[in-house]
Amino acid sequence: MIQANSKPEKMEDGLTPTQSRDGVGEVLPQNELRRDFKPRQVFMFSIACAIGTGLVIGSGTALSRGGPASLLISYLVIGTVVFFVxxxxxxxxxxxxxxxxxxxxxxxxxxxxxxxxxxWNYFFKYIIATPTNLTAAGLVIRYWRPDLNVGIWIAVFGFVIICINIFHVNAFGETEFWLGTIKVIVMCILILTCLVSALGGGPNHHRTGFQYWKDPGAFASYLVKDSMTGRFLGWWACMCQACFAFTGTEVVGMTFGETPNPRKNIPRAVRQTFWRISVFYILGVVVLGMAVPYDNEQLIGATKQSTSAAASPFVVAATLAGIKVFPDFINASLLVFTLSAASSDIYCSSRSLYGLAKDGQAPRIFAKTMGNGNPIWAVAFSSSFFALAFLNVSKSSASVFQYFVSLVTIFAVLNWIAILVSHISFRRALKAQNIELDSLPYVGLLQPYGSYFAIFISVLVIIFNGYDAFIPHFQADTFVLKYLGSVLFLINITFWKLYKKTKRVKALEVDMVTGRREFEETESPADHEWNESFWKKAICKLKMVKD
Incomplete structure (x- = not known):
């Protein structure tokens, strides 16, 4: 006879007899994330998660190296890749x-x-990105208060974003919702300002239109001056920068495990990608190319800045138009951008670690959650890496730390490739197991051909992103920096394959069942009750009409 206060006996793998193993690597059922994100939070997260310093600041570097045409073409190509991802x-x-x-x-x-x-690639990406964005936030404040040490702001902002991530996931979602709203408003203001300035609506009333596409020209030369090779290298520099600008677009995918009614809300979030790319990225770089010439001395000087309003090409555009108050506005906006990015960095790294623990690829303690569904140990471990930001307080350490910062882009592209390879295998499994596409709640446009195209472009970026390590002469440190991420990815695959003797999952053996039970949750109980009530009332009305 079992006593009421006795604890369930645990088996060899740590599970109790009443706990099931529904999926590959699943652990304690009570240690699950909760689907407590609100649809509006997921919607805003899908729009605003990729709007960051890569677009607001990094686009200036790309413009100065490749010119407006190269900038537009590269954003169109990488934007298409991200859309298919x-x-x-x-x-x-x-x-x-x-x-x-x-x-x-x-x-x-x-x-x-x-x-x-x-x-682990995604985890590494975001534990590096977290201190980077905290440092950027500190430097933004330093624009106004250069007398204060950056370390003060790193500590203050770090404490705030850790608290946000420790609370219920709804607190994180609500914070990102409002920060994302501010991001969207700011980007709309920046785009409209550049457009109005280019059309002669600025204080100086100088109408440029597409004049800068003719003089100094649509294409700039980079590394090799005034040659086709230089123009090609300028375009490729824009391609690499565009990858950095689009980094984070896929972040909304990390919320899918905590999104209610996934069959309905996931496709809705994905569809927003097209409009985000079209409006904020493509339209943004078009108006930027209209408002700022790529050979402008102020733009070239801005690209040498680290991070602050002075480094933004949108500030250069406003200055050329005679708008004087824009630097402070941009700087305040950048503070919102960096803090939002730092908060989502901890969220993404902790959920990646949680997923690894669920699959038995990280210590199992990181799969444990609090009563509110928050993976507290994964959040705590991921948050601890914010302390790396204090390396930037020391100039000597900061130069070393920048090597790790540059790995973020490569980690991001490797993650795109991983998603695309998984999708191609997913499509093969559907075909092998005779599952019709009509049974999918969402079918992507031009898929799976889009995935093949996106993989091709992504692999090219990975292989040739270190081109500048060979021009004008070989630079060993740049070479190591540009390819270290890819080497780490391959080492991790080899290590786990040898350690666990894993095999590729065959199409016929892919588990296409576990998790589909979520379809039954497409509508919440309240939705079911509403539908039942609706039809009952409708039937009653029909009977009354008939009578």
């Missing part, structure tokens, strides 16, 4: 909702070793 992720996430992040799909559909490398 998101539609690929949307197909998988809507059909098989999982709370293990991108590595979970790679483990389940491709190979556990591939999933191991993907999960």
């Amino acid at each position: 998101m539609t690929a992720l949307g197909e998988m996430a809507a059909f098989l909702p999982m709370n293990k992040g991108f590595g979970g799909y790679a483990t389940r559909i491709v190979d556990p070793a591939f999933g191991f490398a993907t999960g």
Whole structure:
């Protein structure tokens, strides 16, 4: 006879007899993320998560190196890649909702070793991005108070964003919702300002239109002056910068494990990608090319700045138009951008670590959650890396730290490749198991051909992103910096494959069942009650009419 206060007996793997193993690597059922994100939060997160310093500041560097035409072409190409990445992720996430992040799909559909490398790659990306954005926030404040040490602001902002991530996921979602709203408003103001200035609506009333596409020209030369090679290198520099600008677009995919009614809300979030790319990225770089010539001395000087309003090409555009108050406005906006990015960095790294622990690829303690569904240990461990930001207080350490900062872009592109490879394997599994596309709640445009195209472009970026390490002469430090991320990814795959002796998952053996039970949750109980009540009332009215 079992006593009422006795604890369930645990088996060898730590699970109790009453606890099931529904999926690959699933652990304690009570240690699950909760689907407590509100639809409006996911909607705003999908729009604003990729709007950051890469677009507001980094686009100036690309413009000065490649010119307005190269900038536009590169953003169109990389924007198409990101669109296909998101539609690929949307197909998988809507059909098989999982709370293990991108590595979970790679483990389940491709190979556990591939999933191991993907999960840790994403974790590394965001533990590096967190201190980077905190430092950027400190430098933004320093624009107004150069007398104060950056370390003060790193500590203050770090404490705030950690608190946000410790609370219920709804607190994080609400914070990001309002910060995202501010981001959208700011970007609309910046785009409209550049457009109005280019059309002669600025204080100086100088109408430029597309004049700068003719003089100094649509294409700039980079590294090799006044030659076709130089123009090509300028375009490729824009391609690499565009990857950095689009970094974070896929971040909304990390919320899918905590999104209610995934069959309905995931496709909706993915569809917003098209409009985000079209409005904020493509339209943004078009008006920027209209308002600022790529050979402007102020723009070239701005690209040498680290981070602050002075480094933004939008500030250069406003200055050329005679608008004097814009630097302070941009600086305040950048503070919102960096703090929002730092907060989402901890969220993404903690959920990646949680997913790895769920798949047995990280210590199991990181899969434990609090009563509110927050993976507290994963959040605590991920948050601890914000202390790396204090390296930037010392100038000597800051120069070393910048090497790690530059890895973020490569980690991001590797993650895109992981999502795309998982999607292609997903489509093969559908075909092998005779699952019709009509049964999918969401089917991406031009898929799976879009995934093949996106992989091709992403692999080219990975291979040739270190071109500047060879021009004008070989630079060993730049070479190591540009390819270290790819080497780490391959080492992780090899390590896990040898350590666990994993095998590629065959199309016929892919688990296409576990998680589809989530479809039954497409409508909440309240929705079911409303529908039932609606039809009952409708039937009564029909009977009354008939009588």
